[in-house]
Amino acid sequence: MKAYLGIDVGSVSTNIVVLTDDTKVLLNLYLRTKGRPLETIKKGLKEAVEKLDPDIEIAAVGTTGSGRYLAGVIIGADVIKNEITAHAVAASLLVPGVKTILEIGGQDSKIITLSNGIVTDFAMNTVCAAGTGSFLDQQASRLNISIADFGNLALESKTQVRIAGRCTVFAESDMIHKQQMGHSLADIINGLCDALVRNYLNNVGKGKEILSPVLFQGGVAANAGIKAAFEQHLGLAVIIPKYFNVMGAVGVAQLAKEEVARTGKTTFKGFAVSDLAYRTSSFECEHCPNACEVVEIHEEDQVIGRWGNRCPRWDL
Numbered sequence: 001m002k003a004y005l006g007i008d009v010g011s012v013s014t015n016i017v018v019l020t021d022d023t024k025v026l027l028n029l030y031l032r033t034k035g036r037p038l039e040t041i042k043k044g045l046k047e048a049v050e051k052l053d054p055d056i057e058i059a060a061v062g063t064t065g066s067g068r069y070l071a072g073v074i075i076g077a078d079v080i081k082n083e084i085t086a087h088a089v090a091a092s093l094l095v096p097g098v099k100t101i102l103e104i105g106g107q108d109s110k111i112i113t114l115s116n117g118i119v120t121d122f123a124m125n126t127v128c129a130a131g132t133g134s135f136l137d138q139q140a141s142r143l144n145i146s147i148a149d150f151g152n153l154a155l156e157s158k159t160q161v162r163i164a165g166r167c168t169v170f171a172e173s174d175m176i177h178k179q180q181m182g183h184s185l186a187d188i189i190n191g192l193c194d195a196l197v198r199n200y201l202n203n204v205g206k207g208k209e210i211l212s213p214v215l216f217q218g219g220v221a222a223n224a225g226i227k228a229a230f231e232q233h234l235g236l237a238v239i240i241p242k243y244f245n246v247m248g249a250v251g252v253a254q255l256a257k258e259e260v261a262r263t264g265k266t267t268f269k270g271f272a273v274s275d276l277a278y279r280t281s282s283f284e285c286e287h288c289p290n291a292c293e294v295v296e297i298h299e300e301d302q303v304i305g306r307w308g309n310r311c312p313r314w315d316l
Helices: 037-051 068-075 083-094 133-142 147-154 168-180 185-203 224-234 244-263 271-275
Strands: 002-009 013-020 025-032 057-064 100-104 109-115 118-125 214-217 278-284 293-299 302-307
Touching: 002 037, 002 068, 002 083, 002 244, 013 037, 013 244, 025 037, 025 244, 037 068, 037 271, 037 278, 057 068, 057 083, 057 244, 068 293, 068 302, 083 100, 083 109, 083 118, 083 214, 083 244, 133 147, 133 168, 147 185, 147 224, 168 185, 185 224, 214 224, 214 244
Parallel strands: 002 057, 100 214
Antiparallel strands: 002 013, 013 025, 100 109, 109 118, 278 293, 293 302
8 A cells, every 4th residue: 555654843743644546644753853853754664664564665755843854865755845835735734714823833824824735824933832742841841840730730721911921031031930929730722822822922923913723833723722822812623634734744745745746766775774874064165255064964974965055055
């Protein structure tokens, strides 16, 4: 049976999905990147091949996320796409007719608006960590509660406590202040969820027309408190798709399938790449005043990819 592999390499998580011809998810893996994308990609590929039926043939592969080029040259990707495209494709695939996508990941957040399955507008926030998964992880750890319980605890709140949410530093300081004033943990967490949603809508969502159906995806979609706050502020039902935390991988797997249907062949190197030795190196080009930092990826002793250059001099 033919299947299609999607890999989403982000700063916090690396996600791997295998789709069937009829767009069913055969396999989905959510792995913590932990600052080691190379090792995590190899680990994910080994885990995938162990879980997949040996009769399954990977007919195409695509990569997305901040580490998409790295993953793409290692695996032999048929398509390398940005996160906006991958998330939009996945959302349209799993929830046909979706008009707005709210996406909050480990380090960034984005909003995408669609019309008839076509992206009409989007915005990203990659500068501030307020409201992202890494900030919520940090606060859960500071409060000594499991991140899995964080959102549900917010739903137990009886009183709305206002928390400053425009900045992670101010939010944390305000939370500590509210704790010292004697507010309950549930009320403080509920206030934080509300503050982070306000921040998202006032910055990432500013000027955007948010229409139903609305999808909430990314790792933070697991937080019931954030979902409830979105529904309260928007006055709309918010849908969390089944594979909310691996949607980028789902989308790029579908894009790879479409690419190979057009070209008739795949460049996938096979799962054996997980056993090869890889390393990265960089150098500064001195041929012009741009002084580009060129990054190289080595497979064994061979350079298989370069990026960072602004001219074709170092293209492979």
